[in-house]
């Protein structure tokens with residue numbers, strides 16, 4: 001049966017977490033556990049990928065590690081809490 005709710009496209013968020021050495025040592029190791037910390041309502045709306053060095057650490061203007069990307073936008077000094085806040089902002093924008 002066709003359901004009207006099928007017409008409503010849910011917005012998703014793509015997250016790329018840098019697992020390069022510098023990011024990993026500067027807090028990125030914790031970020032690898034993001035999925036376990038996501039609120040239940042966000043779990044099916046977030047695609048999480050790991051990446052080797054995103055090459056953001058080579059340029060001071062990018063900020064400080066650990067780095068991640070949310071829908072292609074660079075984030076610096078990322079923590080699990082800041083990432084969850086960014087995800088919620090992105091879904092509400």
Ligand code: FES
Pocket residue numbers: 018019020021022023024052053054055056057058065067
């Ligand atoms: S190690 Fe993360 S951007 Fe280079």
